[in-house]
Amino acid sequence: MGNLLVAQSGGPTTAINATLAGVIQGAQQSVKIGAIYGGLHGIQGVMQRQLVDLGKIFAAEEELACLKTTPAALLGSCRYKLPAPGTDDSVYQTITEVLREYDISAFVYIGGNDSMDTVDKLSAYFTQNGIDIAVMGAPKTIDNDLCETDHTPGFGSAAKYVATTFAELARDCHVYRLPSVTVVEVMGRDAGWLTASAALACHADKGPDYIYLPERPFDEQVFLHNLAQPLVLHKPVVVAVSEGVRTADGRYLGEQSGSGTDAFGHSQLAGVGQYLENQIAKAYGCKVRSVQLNLMQRCAAHLASATDLNEACALGATAATAAISGVSGQMARIRRLQNNPYAVCYETIPVQMVANKVKQVPQSWITPDGTGVTDKMVEYLLPLVQGEVYPVLKNGLPSFAPMLY
Amino acid sequence: MGNLLVAQSGGPTTAINATLAGVIQGAQQSVKIGAIYGGLHGIQGVMQRQLVDLGKIFAAEEELACLKTTPAALLGSCRYKLPAPGTDDSVYQTITEVLREYDISAFVYIGGNDSMDTVDKLSAYFTQNGIDIAVMGAPKTIDNDLCETDHTPGFGSAAKYVATTFAELARDCHVYRLPSVTVVEVMGRDAGWLTASAALACHADKGPDYIYLPERPFDEQVFLHNLAQPLVLHKPVVVAVSEGVRTADGRYLGEQSGSGTDAFGHSQLAGVGQYLENQIAKAYGCKVRSVQLNLMQRCAAHLASATDLNEACALGATAATAAISGVSGQMARIRRLQNNPYAVCYETIPVQMVANKVKQVPQSWITPDGTGVTDKMVEYLLPLVQGEVYPVLKNGLPSFAPMLY
Numbered sequence: 001m002g003n004l005l006v007a008q009s010g011g012p013t014t015a016i017n018a019t020l021a022g023v024i025q026g027a028q029q030s031v032k033i034g035a036i037y038g039g040l041h042g043i044q045g046v047m048q049r050q051l052v053d054l055g056k057i058f059a060a061e062e063e064l065a066c067l068k069t070t071p072a073a074l075l076g077s078c079r080y081k082l083p084a085p086g087t088d089d090s091v092y093q094t095i096t097e098v099l100r101e102y103d104i105s106a107f108v109y110i111g112g113n114d115s116m117d118t119v120d121k122l123s124a125y126f127t128q129n130g131i132d133i134a135v136m137g138a139p140k141t142i143d144n145d146l147c148e149t150d151h152t153p154g155f156g157s158a159a160k161y162v163a164t165t166f167a168e169l170a171r172d173c174h175v176y177r178l179p180s181v182t183v184v185e186v187m188g189r190d191a192g193w194l195t196a197s198a199a200l201a202c203h204a205d206k207g208p209d210y211i212y213l214p215e216r217p218f219d220e221q222v223f224l225h226n227l228a229q230p231l232v233l234h235k236p237v238v239v240a241v242s243e244g245v246r247t248a249d250g251r252y253l254g255e256q257s258g259s260g261t262d263a264f265g266h267s268q269l270a271g272v273g274q275y276l277e278n279q280i281a282k283a284y285g286c287k288v289r290s291v292q293l294n295l296m297q298r299c300a301a302h303l304a305s306a307t308d309l310n311e312a313c314a315l316g317a318t319a320a321t322a323a324i325s326g327v328s329g330q331m332a333r334i335r336r337l338q339n340n341p342y343a344v345c346y347e348t349i350p351v352q353m354v355a356n357k358v359k360q361v362p363q364s365w366i367t368p369d370g371t372g373v374t375d376k377m378v379e380y381l382l383p384l385v386q387g388e389v390y391p392v393l394k395n396g397l398p399s400f401a402p403m404l405y
Numbered sequence: 406m407g408n409l410l411v412a413q414s415g416g417p418t419t420a421i422n423a424t425l426a427g428v429i430q431g432a433q434q435s436v437k438i439g440a441i442y443g444g445l446h447g448i449q450g451v452m453q454r455q456l457v458d459l460g461k462i463f464a465a466e467e468e469l470a471c472l473k474t475t476p477a478a479l480l481g482s483c484r485y486k487l488p489a490p491g492t493d494d495s496v497y498q499t500i501t502e503v504l505r506e507y508d509i510s511a512f513v514y515i516g517g518n519d520s521m522d523t524v525d526k527l528s529a530y531f532t533q534n535g536i537d538i539a540v541m542g543a544p545k546t547i548d549n550d551l552c553e554t555d556h557t558p559g560f561g562s563a564a565k566y567v568a569t570t571f572a573e574l575a576r577d578c579h580v581y582r583l584p585s586v587t588v589v590e591v592m593g594r595d596a597g598w599l600t601a602s603a604a605l606a607c608h609a610d611k612g613p614d615y616i617y618l619p620e621r622p623f624d625e626q627v628f629l630h631n632l633a634q635p636l637v638l639h640k641p642v643v644v645a646v647s648e649g650v651r652t653a654d655g656r657y658l659g660e661q662s663g664s665g666t667d668a669f670g671h672s673q674l675a676g677v678g679q680y681l682e683n684q685i686a687k688a689y690g691c692k693v694r695s696v697q698l699n700l701m702q703r704c705a706a707h708l709a710s711a712t713d714l715n716e717a718c719a720l721g722a723t724a725a726t727a728a729i730s731g732v733s734g735q736m737a738r739i740r741r742l743q744n745n746p747y748a749v750c751y752e753t754i755p756v757q758m759v760a761n762k763v764k765q766v767p768q769s770w771i772t773p774d775g776t777g778v779t780d781k782m783v784e785y786l787l788p789l790v791q792g793e794v795y796p797v798l799k800n801g802l803p804s805f806a807p808m809l810y
Binding site for chain 2: 164176289395
């Protein structure tokens with residue numbers, strides 16, 4: 001009998017609290033677990049002993065249900081990379097000390113690519129030093145760029161937001177009988193999954209006329225040339241573009257306006273949409289507008305996909321159950337069994353297969369001219385946006401789980 | 406017995422099609438009306454005889470229900486100012502010719518401030534020339550800046566979007582334990598109603614720490630000074646700022662990046678948020694981000710207020726019924742009878758009382774320091790965001806009324 005610790009890391013999503021709810025449920029159902037602690041602000045907060053008793057806070061079922069539909073990371077987050085093993089053991093020693101103090105036998109870390117690096121290093125350290133604490137990863141990222149899982153929690157809801165918003169924007173942009181271009185910038189540094197989900201708007205109603213993903217080199221001249229014909233015909237054009245599109249020589253299109261790199265060495269991008277807006281205005285002098293879906297695409301809990309939240313919850317429970325039974329250094333993943341009807345199963349795999357790798361959109365799922373996606377992509381995406389789970393509403397406004405810090 | 410014509414003008418909203426549905430319903434219920442025509446792209450399309458038979462297209466009740474939850478302007482829109490009476494009668498003659506050709510006895514024009522100018526001029530022309538066509542205005546604008554109506558259709562849904570989005574953004578911005586500023590720019594050129602509705606997020610959960618409206622002169626030094634204390638305390642700060650904020654000498658904050666004026670002589674603004682982002686970065690060097698709610702705030706049909714759509718529909722019916730009974734040169738308006746329980750009635754008033762005027766937020770509804778709004782404002786706003794009407798969904802994605810052009 002020991003206690004379980006769970007923490008969240010990386011960028012927030014609509015589904016990361018559903019995964020947290022799943023971890024809590026998984027731990028509550030185990031006789032091997034006493035207290036369920038939440039570490040605030042990721043592994044950094046854990047090192048500073050910022051732990052809260054989640055078992056007490058979420059004792060009632062309705063409170064867990066409310067947590068499931070609360071956006072962002074209820075435990076707070078961090079962007080902190082553990083030092084390479086052997087270079088600075090003091091960090092690992094501090095973590096071990098805190099976990100021992102709280103009698104932790106199972107630790108679940110919910111996060112993306114970089115967080116799986118933490119799971120990898122920490123579980124390896126514990127194994128090498130004979131410390132009996134199991135560390136499991138539970139994936140999340142709206143970018144859907146984790147390897148070895150069919151998709152990631154948070155992506156389905158973000159895709160539903162992107163698809164719905166493009167359908168609404170396309171209607172909005174078509175009201176005037178003017179040649180105009182609306183460039184909509186979607187998140188996704190290295191992978192175009194989220195930008196590709198704009199294609200679902202075309203599937204449902206109207207959507208973007210062109211979709212540009214980072215998986216294909218971006219040629220500005222071709223981009224501008226593609227706009228010529230619709231503009232001559234006085235048609236409004238809607239373009240979906242990933243923030244991560246790059247030129248053939250690997251330069252990010254928004255790079256000139258970026259401001260350095262983050263703790264993991266990723267370039268911080270800004271303004272691909274704004275950049276293209278300026279180029280279009282120069283080339284055509286027509287009405288042009290850029291729209292960033294910005295933070296809204298990762299926190300629009302009011303438009304969550306039921307499929308996404310349910311899977312997020314199930315993965316949290318899978319990770320917790322595995323950690324409780326002593327499995328360590330692994331990540332819970334989703335395997336798609338079939339599309340019609342859609343069915344998945346949940347498994348665990350060694351986290352090394354996932355950490356620090358990026359899953360991109362297959363080239364064969366992008367149209368030959370690089371301005372759209374194929375039916376394969378739509379088939380892949382469609383099941384992920386099914387179903388609605390609306391947040392608890394009070395007086396017409398959302399009511400979220402109480403802040404913990 | 407004659408026919409009814411309806412057209413839409415100005416910026417699209419989430420509720421303008423609900424008003425269209427109300428006009429159609431009002432006309433369908435009258436024995437005095439034969440066909441119900443829709444003019445495409447406002448008065449400009451009418452002049453070009455671009456009329457469709459709405460009675461046929463929306464014969465079934467479920468099609469009207471779908472229209473009610475379809476965003477943007479189904480008939481298309483225009484931004485076209487009628488020439489001053491007496492300066493160019495050919496435009497008025499063309500309109501009269503088309504309306505006579507289609508045997509129109511009642512014309513309903515749905516739009517904002519500028520569209521009411523069209524209703525005013527056209528009805529005056531018809532009266533002066535003994536032409537027996539009644540012209541009625543039905544209001545819409547997310548800006549809520551029309552005089553003589555308690556509020557305008559489209560505003561309640563936009564306010565619900567803004568409030569919900571601020572609640573979600575505030576959760577998102579608080580996950581990291583870093584001094585950071587997120588500046589969220591909200592639409593509203595001359596009136597701060599929509600920006601003020603961000604305060605509902607604070608009422609429900611977490612929201613912006615500061616709210617800046619165009620009704621108070623914007624002092625950049627005070628703005629920057631207000632950020633100092635929370636940043637020293639390492640607190641994330643969320644700011645709501647109207648695109649229309651101006652300095653004491655009347656200069657728009659985004660003016661330097663604007664690009665001329667539109668057909669009605671309004672300056673086109675861009676980038677207040679971006680401008681403030683740069684100023685904050687220079688002053689504090691902290692993490693800072695600007696977010697534009699952009700087109701989403703006026704077309705997010707998936708987050709419409711039921712109160713708003715129902716009122717929009719009722720106003721459309723009111724305008725149609727008045728026009729059919731021969732009332733001309735008036736606008737349908739909402740009068741609030743009481744707050745608890747919320748109750749309104751629908752009336753018509755001379756459009757001259759409305760055209761080319763702007764209703765601003767009362768100074769007494771803004772806090773003395775100009776960084777927030779009072780309880781009076783929250784009391785005013787709260788009833789307008791009540792209730793949900795979700796669009797028709799197919800396969801987890803929205804299904805809108807069919808495009809007409």
